[in-house]
Structures are given as C-alpha cells and as structure tokens.
Amino acid sequence: xxxxxxxxxxxxxxxxxxxxxxxxxxxxxxxxxxxxxxxxxxxxxxxxxxxxxxxxxxxxxxxxxxxxxxxxxxxxxxxxxxxxxxxxxxxxxxxxxxxxxxxxxxxxxxxxxxxxxxxxxxxxxxxxxxxxxxxxxxxxxxxxxxxxxxxxxxxxxxxxxxxxxxxxxxxxxxxxxxxxxxxxxxxxxxxxxxxxxxxxxxxxxxxxxxxxxxx
Amino acid sequence: xxxxxxxxxxxxxxxxxxxxxxxxxxxxxxxxxxxxxxxxxxxxxxxxxxxxxxxxxxxxxxxxxxxxxxxxxxxxxxxxxxxxxxxxxxxxxxxxxxxxxxxxxxxxxxxxxxxxxxxxxxxxxxxxxxxxxxxxxxxxxxxxxxxxxxxxxxxxxxxxxxxxxxxxxxxxxxxxxxxxxxxxxxxxxxxxxxxxxxxxxxxxxxxxxxxxxxx
Numbered sequence: 001x002x003x004x005x006x007x008x009x010x011x012x013x014x015x016x017x018x019x020x021x022x023x024x025x026x027x028x029x030x031x032x033x034x035x036x037x038x039x040x041x042x043x044x045x046x047x048x049x050x051x052x053x054x055x056x057x058x059x060x061x062x063x064x065x066x067x068x069x070x071x072x073x074x075x076x077x078x079x080x081x082x083x084x085x086x087x088x089x090x091x092x093x094x095x096x097x098x099x100x101x102x103x104x105x106x107x108x109x110x111x112x113x114x115x116x117x118x119x120x121x122x123x124x125x126x127x128x129x130x131x132x133x134x135x136x137x138x139x140x141x142x143x144x145x146x147x148x149x150x151x152x153x154x155x156x157x158x159x160x161x162x163x164x165x166x167x168x169x170x171x172x173x174x175x176x177x178x179x180x181x182x183x184x185x186x187x188x189x190x191x192x193x194x195x196x197x198x199x200x201x202x203x204x205x206x207x208x209x210x211x212x213x214x215x
Numbered sequence: 216x217x218x219x220x221x222x223x224x225x226x227x228x229x230x231x232x233x234x235x236x237x238x239x240x241x242x243x244x245x246x247x248x249x250x251x252x253x254x255x256x257x258x259x260x261x262x263x264x265x266x267x268x269x270x271x272x273x274x275x276x277x278x279x280x281x282x283x284x285x286x287x288x289x290x291x292x293x294x295x296x297x298x299x300x301x302x303x304x305x306x307x308x309x310x311x312x313x314x315x316x317x318x319x320x321x322x323x324x325x326x327x328x329x330x331x332x333x334x335x336x337x338x339x340x341x342x343x344x345x346x347x348x349x350x351x352x353x354x355x356x357x358x359x360x361x362x363x364x365x366x367x368x369x370x371x372x373x374x375x376x377x378x379x380x381x382x383x384x385x386x387x388x389x390x391x392x393x394x395x396x397x398x399x400x401x402x403x404x405x406x407x408x409x410x411x412x413x414x415x416x417x418x419x420x421x422x423x424x425x426x427x428x429x430x
Contacts, residue, residue, distance in 0.1 A: 051355075051356045051359045051360075052314060052318055052356050054318075060303070062303070064303070066306055066307070066310060067310050067314075068309065068310045068313040068314060068317075069313075070309065070313050071306050071307075071309035071310040071312075071313050072306070074305075074306060074309050075302065075303075075305075075306035075309075078302055078305075087290065087293055088275070088277075088279070088290075090289075090290075090293075091281055091286050091287070091289060091290035092281070092286075094283065094285065094286035094289050094290075094309075095281060095282050095283045095286040097286075097313075098283040098284075098285050098286050098312075098313070098316055099267060099282075099283060101313055101316050101317045102283075102316045102317070102320070102321075103267055103269075105317070106317075106321065124339065124341075127342070140266075141266045141267050144266045145266075
C-alpha cells in the first residue's frame with residue numbers, strides 16, 4: 001500500500017480541511033505544494049489526477065486519487081470519532097458540508113482569495129457587494145446554529161466543523177468582521193482548542209516537490 | 216411516524232433530485248410547492264425549517280427537517296441500490312455531488328434560472344460569459360468520465376447520476392448546447408431509461424398547499 005499523498009496549496013482552506021483532519025487522525029502523509037496562481041493545477045499531469053483542475057486531491061493507499069475536500073474528509077473520517085454513526089447525524093454533517101460549498105465558500109473564501117491574489121480592485125464593485133452580502137447571510141446561518149450549540153452537529157467536534165472552520169476563521173482576511181457573530185467566535189475558539197489542532201499556515205506532512213511527484 | 220414531506224419548487228433541479236429519488240425508491244411523500252420567485256422561502260415560517268432559505272427541505276419521519284438536496288439524497292439512498300456499499304465508491308459519489316454543487320450548478324443551473332426568471336438581460340455580459348465558460352468546463356469534466364463509462368460511479372446508476380442529471384439534461388434551457396458532449400448525451404438517455412423515471416415537470420407526490428403546511 002502506498003503512502004497517502006495530499007496535493008495541496010498552503011493558503012487554501014479547502015486544502016487545510018484535509019491537512020487538519022489527517023493531523024488530528026494521526027495519519028502520516030506526504031504533501032505536494034501546487035501553486036494554483038502559476039497554473040500548476042491546469043497541466044495535463046495534474047488534470048490526470050483531477051480533471052476539474054483543483055486542489056486538494058488525495059492519493060489513497062490503493063494509488064487512486066480522490067478529489068473534493070469534503071468528499072476526502074468523509075472518506076478519512078468514516079469509522080472515526082469525527083463522523084457520527086447514526087444516519088440522521090451523518091445526513092446533518094452532509095447538510096453543513098454542502099452548505100459550505102454552495103452558500104459559504106463562493107463568497108467568504110473567494111473575497112479572501114481575491115484580496116490575497118491582488119485582483120480585488122479589478123472586480124466590479126456590484127459583484128464584490130453581492131458576494132459580501134451573501135457571505136454575511138452565510139455567517140448569520142452559522143450564528144443561528146452556534147448561538148446555543150457547541151458544534152455544528154450534535155455536541156461533538158467533527159468534519160462539519162472542520163469544513164466550516166477552514167474559511168470562517170480567516171474570513172477577516174477577506175474583509176469580513178466577525179464581531180456581530182459571537183456564537184461563531186466562541187465556536188472558533190472551541191475548534192482551536194481541540195487536540196492536535198494545527199494552523200492553516202502550518203505545512204504539516206512530509207514535503208514532496210513537484211518534480212518528485214511527476215507534475 | 217409522520218409522512219415524508221418535501222418542500223419543493225417544480226422548476227428546481229435541486230428539488231427534482233429528491234422527487235425523482237423518492238419516486239424510484241417507491242416512498243410515498245407529500246409535496247409542498249413553495250414559490251421561490253415570490254419570496255416564500257424567506258418567510259419566518261420557512262426559515263424555521265431551513266435558516267438558509269432554500270428548497271428542497273425534507274421533513275423526515277421523526278418530524279425534523281433536512282436541507283440540501285444532496286444531503287437529502289444521501290439520507291434516502293443509504294442502504295439501497297442507489298448508493299454503493301464500499302468506502303471508495305461512496306467517497307466517489309460524494310466527489311461528484313460536491314463537484315455538482317460547486318463547479319456545475321452555479322453556472323449551468325443559474326443561467327437557466329436567469330433565463331426562466333427573465334433577468335438574464337439585466338446581468339453584465341462579462342458575468343454571463345464567465346458563467347458560460349465555467350459551465351462548459353463542468354460539462355467537459357463530465358464528458359471525460361462518461362465518454363467511456365456508463366454511469367458516474369462504478370457501472371451502476373445511483374444518486375451521483377441523479378445529482379448531475381438534474382440540471383445537465385435541461386442545460387439547453389440556459390443556452391448550453393450539449394452536442395459537443397456525446398458521452399453526456401448517451402448517459403442522459405441511459406438515466407431516462409431507468410425504471411420509474413419521472414420528468415422534471417411531473418408533480419409527483421401528494422399535493423399539500425402552503426396554508427395546510429403552515430407556511
């Protein structure tokens with residue numbers, strides 16, 4: 001069986017979800033930094049791993065490649081404390097993970113990415129304003145749950161929390177003020193206090209360079 | 216145990232996913248048509264069912280409400296022939312369902328919705344063009360899989376196919392020409408040929424009106 005290998009980008013919250021979970025599960029893994037700003041996810045070699053041209057991708061023990069951060073999380077968390085066993089709880093984990101990809105990430109992560117990539121000023125103000133409003137709507141949905149619940153599903157930390165934490169805790173880097181969301185802020189502290197937590201900018205895993213990875 | 220009740224909107228591909236699966240599973244259900252164009256998903260009564268203000272929502276047997284079309288599909292398909300039993304296959308189903316919500320629906324479904332709602336002409340041409348390009352990129356990813364595979368995961372029809380079929384087969388209503396994607400077209404025919412298939416505009420289920428549903 002081969003080593004787990006994560007194709008990743010350090011600033012990516014989607015990559016961070018997998019990095020954090022692998023670390024909390026105590027699973028050793030290799031990490032390949034792929035520079036998405038330099039087109040390294042759009043080369044033929046990368047597209048053979050994920051035709052959708054995005055990180056994260058995880059090479060599994062059997063040598064196959066799995067794409068989509070939340071699908072990878074589900075795969076890794078199966079049978080562990082990070083995913084409930086009951087059918088209703090599992091469905092609620094997916095509810096939050098699909099919410100994250102459809103109603104949260106495209107606004108909160110994208111404004112952060114544009115700030116980071118230096119392209120924010122090139123965008124039409126109406127587009128930025130629409131993303132800002134949609135991002136706040138997503139934060140309000142999170143607040144409604146977290147105002148009186150410790151975690152997103154049941155009373156235990158798990159992959160739904162990791163999925164939403166990834167971009168929420170750095171929302172400020174995209175200009176979102178979290179002060180109106182005290183439940184969210186308290187939850188961020190609870191997530192950070194979990195055993196084996198690592199920060200988004202911590203390059204965990206064993207570094208493998210692009211050449212070595214054949215990319 | 217109460218009846219399954221689907222809060223739905225007939226033109227919605229996201230609602231259709233659940234409608235189609237319920238029908239193919241042979242599960243009786245009530246259906247409440249909620250007019251998203253009239254703000255009926257943004258009332259306090261609806262937001263109590265789904266704080267994110269979107270259909271579909273399924274009221275389960277225990278009276279709780281589950282949001283997000285693909286989470287609902289997963290819940291319903293668990294233990295049936297529409298979801299594989301092996302860990303790798305299940306992860307691949309999620310991979311396609313997250314691809315659908317992040318890389319497919321926001322482009323292919325949204326252009327259809329704008330056409331349908333009559334707001335396409337109000338949008339900046341650059342925004343439409345960007346969504347058009349991203350939609351074709353998603354179709355190309357589907358084609359790459361379906362050019363030589365009968366279904367999205369393994370060799371059996373399941374909820375990943377339903378998730379992607381919902382908006383792909385009506386992509387033409389948003390101005391997408393599917394002729395360059397012969398594998399996708401053949402797959403559409405295979406999906407339509409499945410037992411108990413129903414069309415997107417077939418109001419299956421037992422109609423319950425908004426008042427009766429307390430909305």
